[in-house]
Amino acid sequence: MDINWRTIIKSDNAINKLRYHDISDAEAQWVFDGYDSCEQSRIKGCLDVVRRTNNEEIGIIVAPKDNNYIVVSCWKRKLYKA
Numbered sequence: 001m002d003i004n005w006r007t008i009i010k011s012d013n014a015i016n017k018l019r020y021h022d023i024s025d026a027e028a029q030w031v032f033d034g035y036d037s038c039e040q041s042r043i044k045g046c047l048d049v050v051r052r053t054n055n056e057e058i059g060i061i062v063a064p065k066d067n068n069y070i071v072v073s074c075w076k077r078k079l080y081k082a
Contacts, residue, residue, distance in 0.1 A: 007067060007068045007069055008028075008032070008062070008068070008069050008070075008071055009065075009068055009069070009070045009071065010070075010071045011070060011071060011072060013072065013073060014070075014071035014072060014073055014074060017073050017074045017075075018071075018074055021074060021075060021076040022076065023058060023074055023076055027058060027076075028058075028060060028071075028074070030051065030058075031049055031050070031051040031058050031059075031060050032049065032060070034051060035049045035050060035051045036050055036051050036052050037049075037050045038050075041061050043061060043063075043072060043073075045063055045064075046061050046062060046063045046072055047061070047062050047063075047064065048060075048061055049061075049062060052079065054079075055078060055079055056076065056077070056078055056079060057075075057076070057077055057079055058074070058075070058076045059074060059075045059076075060073075060074045061073045061074065
């Protein structure tokens with residue numbers, strides 16, 4: 001699946017979540033440019049787009065709509081080695 005950032009629309013909730021998790025537009029772009037996984041979300045009709053580094057994971061939840069992607073929510077979390 002190819003997600004094109006130019007077709008992304010951010011909901012008000014997504015804008016608040018991006019700020020809350022301190023995810024910049026550049027980081028969101030980085031996720032879409034080279035995501036590690038893109039799979040069905042627990043939210044009906046949405047996809048979880050995820051990119052990982054050695055110690056961090058950023059996920060963006062998008063809803064496909066008429067050749068666009070609406071950002072519904074997001075997260076950023078530390079990854080810990082067991």
